[in-house]
Structures are given as structure tokens and as C-alpha cells.
Amino acid sequence: MTENSVNSPSIFVDGDACPVKDEIIRVAARHNLQVTMVSNQGLRASVGPNIKAILVGPEFDAADNWIAENCRPHDIVITADIQLAARCLKQGAQVIGHNGKPFTPDNIGRALASRELNQYLRESGEISGNNKTFSKKDRASFLQTLENVTQKILREMT
Secondary structure (H helix, E strand, O other), X not given: OOOOOOOOOEEXXXXXXXXXXXXXHHHHHHHOOEEEEEEOOOOOXXXXXXXXXXEOOOOOOHHHHHHHHHOOOOOEEEOOOHHHHHHHHHOOOEEEOOOOOXXXXXXXXXXXXXXXXXXHHHHOOOOOOOOOOOOHHXXXXXXHXXXXXXXXXXXXXX
């Protein structure tokens, strides 16, 4: 497959710091979906005719803006960026974090509020900026969630 039809879902990846690229490629190949990895830094070459890399400019949020402007209903967006997740949900896309937790209209408000609180606490020195380590459990959870979301979308579209 070189290009999906307008009605096929695509997977958009916020690619600069994505630890689950291999899992995304595996699920996309299984379901013959287009993957677009968007980055403002160079990405390693991904193998497969259904993998496209988009290199955007170095401007702040350039990759996020590109994804938010190009995703549509039934697409899947992979990101850890809560603000990008909110924008993509408004476009009707399904959004999954790298740890396998989906962002939904029901939980995005709480996620945005938590992000703002944590940013304030880091800036005031109350907490450090260290993130927890990405685990095998996170990777497995992501893979299962992506597979489930993909199957659900494909069922809805038939």
C-alpha cells in the first residue's frame, strides 16, 4: 500500500520522543494503515511503504500544529503531549499516550488541569521534573490499546 484512501484511518505520530514507534509500525502493517511520523528533528528511516516521515520546521509546536491540522475523525494520534491530545480530540481523532492510556473527551480536562498543576509545582521547586521510567508494562499496554482502538475504528467504518 502506498497511499490510503480518504476513508481509511491513518496513524499520526508525534515522533520526536516517541518510544513506541516499532509497535506502531507493527500494528499499522497488520491492518494496512498509513503511518505519518511528524518531527522537527530527524527521524530514523522507517521501513515500509505505508510509513511516511514529515520533517517540519524548528518553530515551537510545528509538529503539533501539523498533526492537529491534518488529523480527522477515525484517525489515531499517538502523543504524550496533553495539549496536542486536546486539539486532536476536537478534530474527532482517537488519541493514545505512549503508555497506552487513551485520551478521551471525558478525561482530557483532568489531564490538562493536572499538567498545569505539575508545571506550576516544578516552576516553584515543589517537585522535580523527572518523569517515571518507561517500562515493558507501558509498552505492552500501549500495544494492546493501539490494537483495540484500531479494531474498533475499522469495525465502525465497515
